[in-house]
Amino acid sequence: MQTIIFCGGLGTRMHxxxxxxxxxxxxxxxxxxxxxxxxxxxxxxxxxxVLTLGYKGDMIKEYFLNYEAMNNDITIELGKREALCxxxxxxxxxxxxxxxxTGEKSEKGGRLKKVEKYIQGDIFMLTYGDGVxxxxxxxxxxxxxxxxxxxxxxxxxxxARFGELQIDGQHVKSFQEKPQISGGGMxxxxxxxxxxxILDYLTPEDECDFEYGPLERLAEQGELMVFEHQGxxxxxxxxxxxxxxxxxxxxGNAPWKVW
Numbered sequence: 001m002q003t004i005i006f007c008g009g010l011g012t013r014m015h016x017x018x019x020x021x022x023x024x025x026x027x028x029x030x031x032x033x034x035x036x037x038x039x040x041x042x043x044x045x046x047x048x049x050v051l052t053l054g055y056k057g058d059m060i061k062e063y064f065l066n067y068e069a070m071n072n073d074i075t076i077e078l079g080k081r082e083a084l085c086x087x088x089x090x091x092x093x094x095x096x097x098x099x100x101x102t103g104e105k106s107e108k109g110g111r112l113k114k115v116e117k118y119i120q121g122d123i124f125m126l127t128y129g130d131g132v133x134x135x136x137x138x139x140x141x142x143x144x145x146x147x148x149x150x151x152x153x154x155x156x157x158x159x160a161r162f163g164e165l166q167i168d169g170q171h172v173k174s175f176q177e178k179p180q181i182s183g184g185g186m187x188x189x190x191x192x193x194x195x196x197x198i199l200d201y202l203t204p205e206d207e208c209d210f211e212y213g214p215l216e217r218l219a220e221q222g223e224l225m226v227f228e229h230q231g232x233x234x235x236x237x238x239x240x241x242x243x244x245x246x247x248x249x250x251x252g253n254a255p256w257k258v259w
Contacts, residue, residue, distance in 0.1 A: 001048070001141065002119060003041050006108055007034065007129040008054020014239045022056040024129035025063065026242055029249040032063065033236055036132050036256065042095065043259040044137035046125065050098040050118050052111040061099050067092070091259075109201075109208035116199050127190040132245070132256035133233040135191050143227050144193035150223040151198060151215070156189030156233035159244075186226070189233045232256060 011018035017026045024034035038049055053060055071090040077083035098118050102111040112126070123144070125137075135154055144152040188211070201214040218224040232255035236242050248254045 001046050001121065001123060001125060002050060003038075003046055003048065003125040003127065004050045004052065004112060004115060004119070005034065005037060005127055005129050006111060007051045007060055008057065008102055008104070008106060008111055009129075010055050011130075013237055014242065016239050017242065018055075021059055022054075022129075023236065024051075025056075025059050026236065028132075028236075028242070028245045028254075033132070034060065034063075034129055037127065037129065038092075038095070039259050040132065040135070040256060041125070041137060042092070046137065047095045049096065050100060050115050051129075052100055052102045052108075052115055054102055054104045054106060054111065057099070057101055057104075064097050064099060103206055106206040107208055108210035109214055110204055110206050112210060113199060113202040113204045113208060119196065119199070122196050124194060124196070126192040126194055128235075130237065131190050131233065131235040133189060133191065133229060134231045134255045134258055135189075135229050135233075137191075140191060140227050141193055144225070147225050149225045150195045151218055152193045152225045152227050153215075154189045154191035154229050154233075155186040155226040156229050157185055158187055158189075159234055186228070189229065189235075191227075191229075 005024070007022060007024045009023060011023035014023065014026070017023070024037075025032040027033070028036055034051070038047075041047070041049070051060060068086055071092070073087040073089050075085040075087070098115075100115045100118060102114045106114070123141075125141075133154070133156065140152065140154065198214070198218075201217065202208055202210070215224060234241065234245060234256075236245060245254075249257075
């Protein structure tokens with residue numbers, strides 16, 4: 001099953017990084033965010049990707065065009081251009097990556113409509129290029145097929161921005177630094193599964209959004225379902241988020257690393 005990944009936004013809230021690179025290319029450890037997202041899907045045997053490029057999309061193209069050279073050992077015989085031997089040293093063998101320019105100013109709905117020609121089959125997956133999670137993709141797909149509605153989104157509990165206090169009067173009974181929000185604090189975490197009919201709700205115009213309009217209409221029509229994910233989810237919306245994700249990765253405590 002194909003996976004579409006939105007990769008075209010400006011990432012204005014982390015300008016310190018995105019001034020120089022698109023947000024999906026901001027690194028967690030040695031690898032860009034987009035690689036981490038794709039590794040999650042690949043763990044569940046979904047390795048056919050379509051990336052909707054926009055802002056600084058050439059950097060994402062260059063990354064994948066040079067992927068073999070940068071991630072393999074190479075033997076070169078100088079003076080013989082044809083005598084180039086790559087020794088497989090990475091695990092991403094078999095990934096199919098379609099890199100589609102969808103415009104720098106396009107909203108997400110327009111981006112998705114513009115890659116319609118690359119989408120095969122009646123069901124496909126979709127996610128944002130700035131969020132990782134330990135979502136069970138197989139269970140997500142099974143849930144989508146079970147209810148027969150047009151769209152499934154993954155509902156997640158984000159990490160609280162600040163420490164959570166439980167108080168009794170003026171006494172702090174417990175303190176938890178940046179806990180996962182529980183209870184009713186569920187938000188759209190991406191990791192969608194969609195029927196192809198969703199494309200009929202979209203237009204290729206740059207102004208066509210995905211959440212505002214299409215998803216709102218589908219919710220009103222009873223065609224939008226939520227897969228509740230109780231585990232880890234974290235977006236990379238700010239530089240602070242990037243530092244937090246890097247800290248988890250460097251300490252060997254990255255819950256999204258299911259591979």
